[in-house]
Amino acid sequence: MNVHLKPISFRKYSLILLYSLLIMALIAWGMEFYFERLYGDLTRIGHFSERGFGWQSEQPAVLPEYFKDYPMAEADILVIGDSFSVSRVWQSKLIANGLKVGTMTWQELKTDEALRTDLGVALRAAGFKGRYVIIESIERLFQGRMKALSNVREPIVKHDLVVNSAFPMYPLVKRERVSFDKLNGADWGVKAVYNSIKLSLKLPEKYLKSGAVQAINFDGCAFFSHRLCNYAIFVLGDFEKETFNSIDNVLTVNKNLQASGFQPIWLIVPDKATIYLGYGEHNKYPYQNIWQNFAQHPELIGPDLGAVFTEKSRTIKDFYMPNDTHLSTNGFLYLGEFVTQGMRNLQANQPAPFSH
Numbered sequence: 459m460n461v462h463l464k465p466i467s468f469r470k471y472s473l474i475l476l477y478s479l480l481i482m483a484l485i486a487w488g489m490e491f492y493f494e495r496l497y498g499d500l501t502r503i504g505h506f507s508e509r510g511f512g513w514q515s516e517q518p519a520v521l522p523e524y525f526k527d528y529p530m531a532e533a534d535i536l537v538i539g540d541s542f543s544v545s546r547v548w549q550s551k552l553i554a555n556g557l558k559v560g561t562m563t564w565q566e567l568k569t570d571e572a573l574r575t576d577l578g579v580a581l582r583a584a585g586f587k588g589r590y591v592i593i594e595s596i597e598r599l600f601q602g603r604m605k606a607l608s609n610v611r612e613p614i615v616k617h618d619l620v621v622n623s624a625f626p627m628y629p630l631v632k633r634e635r636v637s638f639d640k641l642n643g644a645d646w647g648v649k650a651v652y653n654s655i656k657l658s659l660k661l662p663e664k665y666l667k668s669g670a671v672q673a674i675n676f677d678g679c680a681f682f683s684h685r686l687c688n689y690a691i692f693v694l695g696d697f698e699k700e701t702f703n704s705i706d707n708v709l710t711v712n713k714n715l716q717a718s719g720f721q722p723i724w725l726i727v728p729d730k731a732t733i734y735l736g737y738g739e740h741n742k743y744p745y746q747n748i749w750q751n752f753a754q755h756p757e758l759i760g761p762d763l764g765a766v767f768t769e770k771s772r773t774i775k776d777f778y779m780p781n782d783t784h785l786s787t788n789g790f791l792y793l794g795e796f797v798t799q800g801m802r803n804l805q806a807n808q809p810a811p812f813s814h
Contacts, residue, residue: 495634496646498781500691504671505649506781510657510686512633513776517787519631524550526559530586533560535801539594540564542727547629547787551794557801560586564595564603577607577711578718590801591715594725596783597732597748598699604707629787657689670694674735681734681771684780693783696731702746705755712758721804723812724752724760725797727785730778733767761800761812763793769814 494508501508525546530536534557537543549559581591595603653668666673666689676690708724715722726748731739738745752760770792771777777789785793796814803811 497630497633498779499783500671500693501781502646504653504668504673504691505646506653506668506671506673506691507650507686508633508781510654511684511689511691511781513683513780513786514633514685515683515776517629517631517776518791520547520550520629520787520791521554524553526553528558528560530560530581530584532558533586534558534588535560535590535592536581536586536588537561537592537594538564538567539592539725540596540599542596542784542790543594545629545790547790548785548794548797551791551798552801555798555802557798558588567607576714576718578715578720581715581720582718589719589721590723590804591720592723592725592797593711594727596727597729598695600726600748601700601702601704604704604711608707608710629790631787657686667694672697674740676734678734678780681775681777682780683776687780690734690780692729692731692735696729696783697740698742699729701743702748702751705751708752708758709755722759723797723800723804724758725793726752726760726763727793728764728767730783732764733771733778737764759804759812761796761814766796766814 494512496502496508497512498508500506501511527546535552537549537559539561540563543549543561544563546559546561549561552559649668653666653673656665657673663672663674670693671691672694673689673691675688677688678690679687681687682690712722712724737747747764749760749762749764752758753762767777767789770789774788774792776786777792778784779786796812800812
């Protein structure tokens with residue numbers, strides 16, 4: 459028997475298409491409300507729900523007048539740093555204590571493996587008249603930067619800051635739950651749904667990797683304020699850093715700067731995984747404690763931030779952001795207080811100025 463199907467009228471076709479688009483739009487808008495506005499680098503690149511991993515405890519405000527950045531010719535202290543310094547939150551404590559701080563980024567150092575340039579002389583030629591150079595780097599990237607910095611060509615390019623979008627110039631006190639001026643996007647939302655299902659099913663950790671982010675089972679409700687505090691998320695780079703073997707590069711740079719009349723201060727910021735999971739836990743390569751390496755060389759001023767941050771992370775909730783690789787505002791301000799006290803001790807010629 460032949461069945462003749464009547465063709466769908468244009469009106470019906472249009473209505474089906476319209477309702478389908480409307481349903482998809484409602485689902486997409488619903489995901490925006492449910493998963494909340496993205497703030498963290500880890501939730502963004504790993505497609506993990508900001509609702510589940512966004513911090514909930516309020517953060518302190520920082521007065522705008524302390525977000526100064528002095529030109530090299532006026533600065534007492536020059537900071538060479540990465541995204542932990544670009545927001546200038548921890549430097550605000552130094553500014554509040556009357557010190558003039560200039561900040562430049564690692565991106566402002568052009569590297570060339572074939573050539574060596576006198577960094578100390580270059581800083582003087584760029585106009586820096588101060589005495590103290592604070593070299594700040596996250597732990598997982600420090601070794602690569604040291605190898606590059608030992609072969610620097612034309613290191614001083616400019617003195618402009620490129621602010622990381624994750625850090626507004628004035629840090630957030632509260633997270634906005636929803637914002638429609640910058641949507642997460644349906645593609646991100648679908649992947650976030652998938653990751654939320656995996657977390658709810660309590661799958662083994664090998665299934666909880668998403669992009670460059672790894673979720674770890676973690677009894678973290680005493681340390682973090684996010685809803686899913688039985689999990690913590692980390693950037694994969696925390697677990698893939700090579701064994702540290704570049705202390706000779708550090709000594710070379712340190713000697714170079716001292717020859718031009720500078721006192722280098724080395725701030726190696728621990729990886730988030732180092733602080734919350736332990737030294738070298740889950741690391742692909744044998745772990746070498748950088749701060750212990752520094753302690754074997756009395757000519758280096760390099761505070762043991764591994765020990766300091768481990769202690770403070772147990773008393774300051776959200777010391778690192780649960781949704782990000784970086785410190786919270788509370789964490790940054792503590793770092794600023796720590797450095798400020800160390801600078802006072804150093805200027806007073808006290809032994810072990812950054813001991814805690």
